[in-house]
Amino acid sequence: MFPITHKYITVNEISKIIPDLDLHKLIEQFYFNPKEPLIFSSGYFVFIFTAFMIGYALLHKTHFPKVIYVILFSLYFYYRSSGYYYLILIFCVFFDFFTGHLIHKAQKKITRQLLLFFSLAVNLGILIHFKYTNFLIDSFNTVADTEYKKIDIFLPVGVSFFTFQSMSYTIDVFRKKIEPVKNLLDYGFFVSFFPQLVAGPIIRAYDFIPQLYKPTIITKSMIGRALFLISIGLFKKSVISDYIGVNFVDRVFDQPELYSGIENLFGIYGYALQIYCDFSGYSDMAIGIALLLGFKFPKNFDSPYQSQNITEFWRRWHISLSSWLKDYLYFSLGGNRNGHFMGYFFPVLFFTGLILWGINSAIHESYWQIITALIFILIFASSILLSKEKKKASYSSFNQMTTMLLGGLWHGASMRFILWGAMHGLALSIHKTYINLSGSSKTENTKSYFWFRLIGILITFHFVCFCWIFFRVSDMNTAWQMLTQIFHKFEPHILLQMVNGYKLVFVLMLLGFILHFTPPRWEEIFKLKFEKAPYWAVLLFLFVIVLIVAQVKSSEIQPFIYFQF
16 A cells, blocks of 8 residues: 555655656656657557547447547647647637538528638648748748748648648538538547548548448457558558668768768668658558548558559559549649649749749859750640640640649648659659550550560659659758769679668668569458458567567657658
8 A cells, every 4th residue: 555645646756656667757758749749659659549449449339429539539649749739720620610511501602612712721821831931931032132030830740631631621512522511529520530630641521421420330350450550550660661761761861972872772762662661651550540440541552663654653652642632633723624824823933943943053154954944844845745635735734733743842841842743743744645645544554564564663663763862852952962973973883782781771671672562462362361360360460560660669759751741
């Protein structure tokens, strides 16, 4: 029995009773710490999620008690990741819930349009304030030669995800694709649902809300599949992604001039694997955790590096975002059937900026920039002029380029991300023209010969890797340094020495790529066997993964890469 004689006891007094217990540190775990965001792979999340599941097991057959319980946990989850900015999340829930109802009730089209515009302006305003304020200040300083200071703005985790999710709801209500959600709590549950809150997948209301009104049924096969996804996601994130990132990729990207060309090349291959394992690992865990709660999310990644062209890549990479951009941006601009002012504005602005950049560099006797700008514009123009249906190709290319430019900007307020999006937009336009000229779309998925498919996969993979350089580097000079090292100081003779020096890194990279290129049919067979396996076998598999993670994990928390977006 504890020798407690007072009504209240202080933290210091408890520490005296249990000398080895650091209560201050224990209590700090419950508070927001910007240096240690709450992630699925942390021990603290496992602890609170286990406690949460005990309550969920008691409430999952109810409706409102379950909804309130999950909302409270989701808000705490968000508070632990972003502090008091969970109030922004609550504001979005209230605002879009009531705006959705006003749009639904409005009789006149102009009223519905104004309400939708107001909703989009508020949501995008939040996004612009947190993500793009300093980018706009920087851009203005560059153009106007002023020196306005940047503002110290904290970027709440996942703000891009939940604002996009909330916007899709009001747009779908406007398009009369869905009825507005009747209850504020149900809408709050949808927007704040913690498995997908901070890094997706971006869930549509018409996919998710109906599940909320059905009885929560969790079968043995769902638990088996959920634990499989969580185990695989944990392995991808905490073993492959974190290890090769900390021990090889980050070092190369931080100081590429210290490494040979072949090391830079493998650093880029490593980053391609790192970002895939990081993001798809998070998605796997999110889908698995949602499944444990009785909710089904669509697949977010489908072995994207197996794609044999860039169009297929975007059908397999970050599927929830690419389909969001296609449905709510590309089609809204007119797709390949109509042109729109905004569909022309952003590409023209981008190409004008490229030309000005080239001219400015040429004045200072550096000419590769103007050559790059002209090649970029020439290829884009060719993708339209060479097409058999030029008008259709023009609409498609400009709208596609706008979608990818804004998609790049969504990832971050930097010219690097815009350039990354522009390169993908250009490649998509070229591929559409190729299909238009060759008519190969009918055979590309079913009758491609092995070598043709292999060459397509290799070209697509290396193009995506080339674009990843600009996505990952800290500035354009670093990208230029990496390319210079690869083309002028390749030094292939150090290959064995390099592999020997980073044995575990290369073993994990090899393992990661082998798993990635495993035929999807094999993966599905393994999942089905896992679902039917006895619980002890499933838990043993999870235990082995946790042991491996404990052996290779770094001492510092490695946040998910997409948390910054």
